Amino acid sequence: MIAIANKPLHPDDLALEALDARRSVPSKQLGEPGPDEAALLRMLHSAVRVPDHGKRVPFRFLRIAGSARQALGEQLVAITRARDPDAAESAIEKDRNRFSHAPLVIAVVAVLGEDEKIPENERLLSAGCVCFALLQAAQALGYGAQWLTGWPAYDRQVLDLLGLAAHEHVAGFVHIGTAKLEAPERDRPDPRALLSDWSAT
Numbered sequence: 001m002i003a004i005a006n007k008p009l010h011p012d013d014l015a016l017e018a019l020d021a022r023r024s025v026p027s028k029q030l031g032e033p034g035p036d037e038a039a040l041l042r043m044l045h046s047a048v049r050v051p052d053h054g055k056r057v058p059f060r061f062l063r064i065a066g067s068a069r070q071a072l073g074e075q076l077v078a079i080t081r082a083r084d085p086d087a088a089e090s091a092i093e094k095d096r097n098r099f100s101h102a103p104l105v106i107a108v109v110a111v112l113g114e115d116e117k118i119p120e121n122e123r124l125l126s127a128g129c130v131c132f133a134l135l136q137a138a139q140a141l142g143y144g145a146q147w148l149t150g151w152p153a154y155d156r157q158v159l160d161l162l163g164l165a166a167h168e169h170v171a172g173f174v175h176i177g178t179a180k181l182e183a184p185e186r187d188r189p190d191p192r193a194l195l196s197d198w199s200a201t
Contacts, residue, residue, distance in 0.1 A: 148173050
């Protein structure tokens with residue numbers, strides 16, 4: 001039980017412990033089984049409950065599963081070889097297997113473009129919140145997950161391959177599956193060291 005100011009959390013606050021327990025599981029450590037359709041839709045139901053200034057819904061989802069994962073990897077290999085015929089074999093294999101470890105990858109697509117009222121950055125932040133909420137939802141249902149980007153998230157040729165419009169971008173590839181091992185905890189920042197007070201001068 002976490003204590004704040006030497007007082008234990010009320011049982012109703014156990015949800016905070018679930019938030020505190022969130023950790024990423026490396027995609028290479030994610031295997032079968034992945035979530036079925038009902039579990040995935042339940043995750044997405046929670047993931048879309050994010051701040052969204054102007055109710056623009058500046059995000060959508062693209063599922064990469066089954067043989068599509070390997071097919072996408074081979075497309076990445078073709079792109080890499082065309083650009084760099086001397087690319088190291090290790091880089092080629094990394095691209096080939098980039099989407100093949102976890103049984104499910106959800107590309108969270110940021111839908112941006114011109115907007116007279118809502119700045120693009122705010123809409124991009126909403127899509128980023130979706131990525132994080134999806135991580136939380138996956139863990140809540142007992143799955144492991146990792147939010148990744150890498151060069152494919154920023155490459156226009158890859159985005160075209162994925163069917164994204166010119167005003168769309170990948171906010172993240174969220175890899176989801178069953179953790180093969182317990183993800184180790186890592187050092188976290190002390191919020192007290194990050195907090196300051198503003199005052200009028």
